[in-house]
Amino acid sequence: MEIEKIREEIANKGLKVTPQRVAILEAIYSLNNHPTAENIADHIKESQPNIAIGTIYKVLDALVEHNIIKKVTTEAGKMRYDGFTEHHHHLYCIECDLIEDYIDEELNELLKNHFNKKRIKGFHIKNFAVQVNGTFDKC
Amino acid sequence: MEIEKIREEIANKGLKVTPQRVAILEAIYSLNNHPTAENIADHIKESQPNIAIGTIYKVLDALVEHNIIKKVTTEAGKMRYDGFTEHHHHLYCIECDLIEDYIDEELNELLKNHFNKKRIKGFHIKNFAVQVNGTFDKC
DNA sequence: TTGTAAAGGAGAATCATTCTTATTTAATAA
DNA sequence: TTATTAAATAAGAATGATTCTCCTTTACAA
Ligand SMILES: [Mn+2]
Ligand SMILES: [Mn+2]
Ligand SMILES: [Zn+2]
Ligand SMILES: [Zn+2]
Numbered sequence: 001m002e003i004e005k006i007r008e009e010i011a012n013k014g015l016k017v018t019p020q021r022v023a024i025l026e027a028i029y030s031l032n033n034h035p036t037a038e039n040i041a042d043h044i045k046e047s048q049p050n051i052a053i054g055t056i057y058k059v060l061d062a063l064v065e066h067n068i069i070k071k072v073t074t075e076a077g078k079m080r081y082d083g084f085t086e087h088h089h090h091l092y093c094i095e096c097d098l099i100e101d102y103i104d105e106e107l108n109e110l111l112k113n114h115f116n117k118k119r120i121k122g123f124h125i126k127n128f129a130v131q132v133n134g135t136f137d138k139c
Numbered sequence: 140m141e142i143e144k145i146r147e148e149i150a151n152k153g154l155k156v157t158p159q160r161v162a163i164l165e166a167i168y169s170l171n172n173h174p175t176a177e178n179i180a181d182h183i184k185e186s187q188p189n190i191a192i193g194t195i196y197k198v199l200d201a202l203v204e205h206n207i208i209k210k211v212t213t214e215a216g217k218m219r220y221d222g223f224t225e226h227h228h229h230l231y232c233i234e235c236d237l238i239e240d241y242i243d244e245e246l247n248e249l250l251k252n253h254f255n256k257k258r259i260k261g262f263h264i265k266n267f268a269v270q271v272n273g274t275f276d277k278c
Numbered sequence: 279t280t281g282t283a284a285a286g287g288a289g290a291a292t293c294a295t296t297c298t299t300a301t302t303t304a305a306t307a308a
Numbered sequence: 309t310t311a312t313t314a315a316a317t318a319a320g321a322a323t324g325a326t327t328c329t330c331c332t333t334t335a336c337a338a
Binding site: 071073074075077079091094100102104106107110111114115118120122123124125126127128129130131132133134135136137138 | 210212213214216218230233239241243245246249250253254257259261262263264265266267268269270271272273274275276277
Binding site: 157193197 | 285
């Protein structure tokens with residue numbers, strides 16, 4: 001995604017467009033694989049050599065807060081960040097820490113129907129996701 | 140579950156039966172709601188007033204390693220522990236940190252069939268779970 | 279009962295994340 | 309364009325869950 005689009009995306013949410021925010025969001029989009037805060041720091045260190053790690057966390061929080069990105073939890077304990085905000089699922093590699101998007105509209109329908117039919121007493125569903133664990137051939 | 144059953148469960152995995160291990164596993168079973176290490180520490184502090192927090196973590200690791208319990212990750216960052224090891228899903232309260240078991244054999248079948256039919260190229264599925272987020276009426 | 283590998287206690291260390299405070303800056307309006 | 313100011317950043321200290329180290333204790337097999 002071009003820088004101008006990124007600037008617009010930030011501005012449209014009423015956030016100030018700062019070089020740090022642009023660099024971080026660009027990093028998430030171009031890394032494109034659920035990076036950690038540290039991965040992002042590494043990726044932007046040429047363009048933002050003096051950025052504070054605390055700033056990265058604060059920017060990430062702001063982006064999550066405004067639904068520009070999503071937070072992804074893993075077994076490993078470190079938070080990961082996701083630039084793809086449509087409803088989707090994840091493939092988790094149990095050998096390395098790779099997380100790949102898994103988009104499956106048929107699965108979404110299947111689950112939506114299932115949960116519509118089978119109400120859970122005492123619980124109101126907001127959303128759901130399938131975590132698929134396994135191994136990639138490439139790993 | 141009676142203490143003797145717990146001692147057997149530990150011994151059967153080739154682990155030494157120590158009062159600390161028995162107390163921790165008993166705590167997980169009787170708390171029965173995906174406690175944190177700290178929840179467990181609180182629960183056993185009368186019977187094990189001198190247990191080191193590091194011991195709790197080491198015992199939990201050993202129990203997970205031997206498939207007596209399972210680790211559950213959450214958004215909140217703290218690890219939770221689950222004494223129910225059969226394949227099941229979880230209901231996550233987005234208001235408090237409550238996690239309830241969600242057992243749905245029909246859902247398991249649905250997903251198993253779906254993933255059998257729809258192979259994911261380059262990925263070999265080991266297992267999967269549905270994370271259901273929402274709110275409990277009681278919260 | 280003894281020997282020994284395994285387990286526990288105490289507390290320091292780690293490390294991802296958050297917090298604090300002073301300084302800088304993006305956006306707005308004069 | 310410049311001045312104003314609320315919001316954002318830098319630096320680094322603090323936090324807190326978890327892990328590690330080292331020494332002592334214990335479960336259990338012989
Ligand atoms: Mn994703
Ligand atoms: Mn459970
Ligand atoms: Zn992998
Ligand atoms: Zn709740």
